[in-house]
Amino acid sequence: MPRSEFSLIRDYLTGLGASREDVRLGVGDDAALLQPPAAHMLAVSTDTLVAGVHFPEDAPVASIGHKSLAVNLSDLAAMAAEPAWATLSLTLPAPDADWLRDFAGGFDALARKHQVALVGGDLCRGPLAISVQITGFVPQGRALRRDGAAVGDHIVVSGYLGDAALGLQAWQGGERQASRTSPLIDRLHRPGPRVQLGLALRGLASAAIDLSDGLASDLDHLLTASGCGAEVALGQLPCSEAALRYAGTTAARQAALAGGDDYELCFSVPGWALPALAGIAADTGTPLSVIGRVVEKPGLRLRQPDGRLLPVSVRGYQHFSEEP
Amino acid sequence: MPRSEFSLIRDYLTGLGASREDVRLGVGDDAALLQPPAAHMLAVSTDTLVAGVHFPEDAPVASIGHKSLAVNLSDLAAMAAEPAWATLSLTLPAPDADWLRDFAGGFDALARKHQVALVGGDLCRGPLAISVQITGFVPQGRALRRDGAAVGDHIVVSGYLGDAALGLQAWQGGERQASRTSPLIDRLHRPGPRVQLGLALRGLASAAIDLSDGLASDLDHLLTASGCGAEVALGQLPCSEAALRYAGTTAARQAALAGGDDYELCFSVPGWALPALAGIAADTGTPLSVIGRVVEKPGLRLRQPDGRLLPVSVRGYQHFSEEP
Numbered sequence: 001m002p003r004s005e006f007s008l009i010r011d012y013l014t015g016l017g018a019s020r021e022d023v024r025l026g027v028g029d030d031a032a033l034l035q036p037p038a039a040h041m042l043a044v045s046t047d048t049l050v051a052g053v054h055f056p057e058d059a060p061v062a063s064i065g066h067k068s069l070a071v072n073l074s075d076l077a078a079m080a081a082e083p084a085w086a087t088l089s090l091t092l093p094a095p096d097a098d099w100l101r102d103f104a105g106g107f108d109a110l111a112r113k114h115q116v117a118l119v120g121g122d123l124c125r126g127p128l129a130i131s132v133q134i135t136g137f138v139p140q141g142r143a144l145r146r147d148g149a150a151v152g153d154h155i156v157v158s159g160y161l162g163d164a165a166l167g168l169q170a171w172q173g174g175e176r177q178a179s180r181t182s183p184l185i186d187r188l189h190r191p192g193p194r195v196q197l198g199l200a201l202r203g204l205a206s207a208a209i210d211l212s213d214g215l216a217s218d219l220d221h222l223l224t225a226s227g228c229g230a231e232v233a234l235g236q237l238p239c240s241e242a243a244l245r246y247a248g249t250t251a252a253r254q255a256a257l258a259g260g261d262d263y264e265l266c267f268s269v270p271g272w273a274l275p276a277l278a279g280i281a282a283d284t285g286t287p288l289s290v291i292g293r294v295v296e297k298p299g300l301r302l303r304q305p306d307g308r309l310l311p312v313s314v315r316g317y318q319h320f321s322e323e324p
Numbered sequence: 325m326p327r328s329e330f331s332l333i334r335d336y337l338t339g340l341g342a343s344r345e346d347v348r349l350g351v352g353d354d355a356a357l358l359q360p361p362a363a364h365m366l367a368v369s370t371d372t373l374v375a376g377v378h379f380p381e382d383a384p385v386a387s388i389g390h391k392s393l394a395v396n397l398s399d400l401a402a403m404a405a406e407p408a409w410a411t412l413s414l415t416l417p418a419p420d421a422d423w424l425r426d427f428a429g430g431f432d433a434l435a436r437k438h439q440v441a442l443v444g445g446d447l448c449r450g451p452l453a454i455s456v457q458i459t460g461f462v463p464q465g466r467a468l469r470r471d472g473a474a475v476g477d478h479i480v481v482s483g484y485l486g487d488a489a490l491g492l493q494a495w496q497g498g499e500r501q502a503s504r505t506s507p508l509i510d511r512l513h514r515p516g517p518r519v520q521l522g523l524a525l526r527g528l529a530s531a532a533i534d535l536s537d538g539l540a541s542d543l544d545h546l547l548t549a550s551g552c553g554a555e556v557a558l559g560q561l562p563c564s565e566a567a568l569r570y571a572g573t574t575a576a577r578q579a580a581l582a583g584g585d586d587y588e589l590c591f592s593v594p595g596w597a598l599p600a601l602a603g604i605a606a607d608t609g610t611p612l613s614v615i616g617r618v619v620e621k622p623g624l625r626l627r628q629p630d631g632r633l634l635p636v637s638v639r640g641y642q643h644f645s646e647e648p
Binding site: 029033041044045054075078079119136146209210 | 370413443448457462467471532549
């Protein structure tokens with residue numbers, strides 16, 4: 001049944017996420033009114049998901065709601081910011097109440113988990129796309145940036161890389177129910193942002209970035225911002241059991257290096273901070289793998305299994321590719 | 325020439341708008357780092373423009389950049405908030421550098437005018453759409469909300485209503501260059517948000533809303549939030565000379581009542597504040613028209629030229645219409 005945008009917003013998009021005392025006026029006026037905390041900076045990021053580009057058109061609807069928030073939380077994680085407020089711009093082809101209910105359910109569950117309140121948004125007609133903007137808090141001088149890596153620092157990644165890229169391959173190939181593909185597809189549809197890890201890295205990591213376009217591409221951004229290079233050992237890239245079983249070692253490593261949609265953190269730590277990582281891994285329930293070192297020579301080079309050191313020519317996902 | 329998203333962001337979307345000292349880290353990391361002011365609330369709003377829905381597909385590109393920010397500034401104006409920071413999510417069908425340069429030019433000029441810094445965003449491939457989120461500041465307890473109108477208050481609107489709706493009609497009808505249509509089309513493409521007026525209304529207006537869907541629809545939101553009704557005189561609706569010449573009195577008044585895209589303010593003021601309006605109109609260069617009174621009986625009624633008082637049945641633009 002067709003419904004007005006106002007009744008749809010009222011019924012499905014109001015009150016999503018956590019209740020927070022710092023939200024003085026939420027959804028329903030021209031703007032939300034929010035009380036920022038003293039002695040903190042705001043960390044602000046935005047990411048858009050477009051159907052058929054960032055998620056398959058036939059992805060489970062609740063997972064679209066989850067993922068639209070997760071990719072933004074991942075940006076806050078990479079800044080070591082504590083999530084607080086989100087806004088949502090939703091463009092829908094038709095006023096589908098069932099779709100909205102499922103979408104809101106996925107968004108709401110993840111928002112509550114991370115104490116995020118949905119404070120505003122709009123709903124309009126058009127090709128399916130979701131823009132989320134997120135704001136978090138970080139004490140003065142404690143944010144993680146991309147430009148702090150120093151020569152000699154160790155390069156660390158969280159979790160397992162490449163699962164989502166292989167999950168997309170499986171999804172597109174129609175292998176959707178098999179036990180060997182479902183862990184990969186779950187990583188594609190429901191990435192888990194590393195918010196707690198990011199907070200734990202305050203004062204330890206020298207630089208951080210979240211992995212959305214693929215390790216090779218995203219690590220290159222961090223290195224460029226920091227004015228240095230890196231050597232990474234291909235054999236140290238963390239591949240999951242599921243990825244290795246599904247794709248074999250070579251393809252799994254390739255996915256770990258160049259596949260996108262991981263939403264893990266990649267960060268640099270000075271040697272003195274290395275011993276603290278085991279405790280952080282345990283406390284946050286996050287596998288952490290040291291994959292290489294920061295070096296002076298610009299660019300990313302990859303230590304092959306045979307010992308050769310080769311420049312990385314693979315790239316991550318780009319919406320608009322350069323001409324060769 | 326195809327270009328990567330990263331080079332397009334660097335060349336066209338970095339450094340837009342004003343330079344602000346409270347932006348400690350702008351475009352280029354996982355999130356921006358922003359310093360909120362003491363003793364202020366943040367006012368946060370977001371609006372998306374979709375090609376073919378919110379603007380004609382063939383609208384001048386610079387005007388799309390202007391309008392995408394203007395509609396968000398208008399929301400801050402209605403809260404009496406001072407604009408500060410914006411983020412931009414841009415979805416483009418192709419990496420068109422000329423398009424981006426023109427879009428950025430329109431966005432940048434309006435942002436500088438209102439001291440807004442672009443602090444983050446993303447660029448991705450898909451059907452043309454622009455999401456902007458804006459943050460402004462308002463001292464504690466000084467924001468204008470929708471829910472403060474009281475019985476006996478006067479209802480005031482800024483500027484002239486209906487021009488943009490008639491401008492759309494002219495644009496779609498191909499009457500684009502004529503001197504009689506160009507002022508209307510300019511109002512459609514380049515709305516001027518009433519930021520200074522909103523700031524001047526702090527402490528005077530009892531409630532405010534910006535007019536985006538049409539006066540009848542938007543005023544109804546204000547009245548519903550305030551738990552009252554209103555009587556508005558059709559003959560008092562401010563129609564521009566251009567609107568009256570182009571459409572005649574009856575159609576111009578209809579456009580003023582039900583046309584969208586005005587981005588004027590509609591607000592209520594108690595009787596004691598009425599004398600201050602003339603000075604505010606002069607100081608801010610904004611025509612202000614008293615169009616009616618707030619009454620106890622819910623709903624919006626319109627005083628016809630023949631003296632009859634009729635309920636308003638027209639509605640503003642809705643993305644998804646209710647079934648009748």
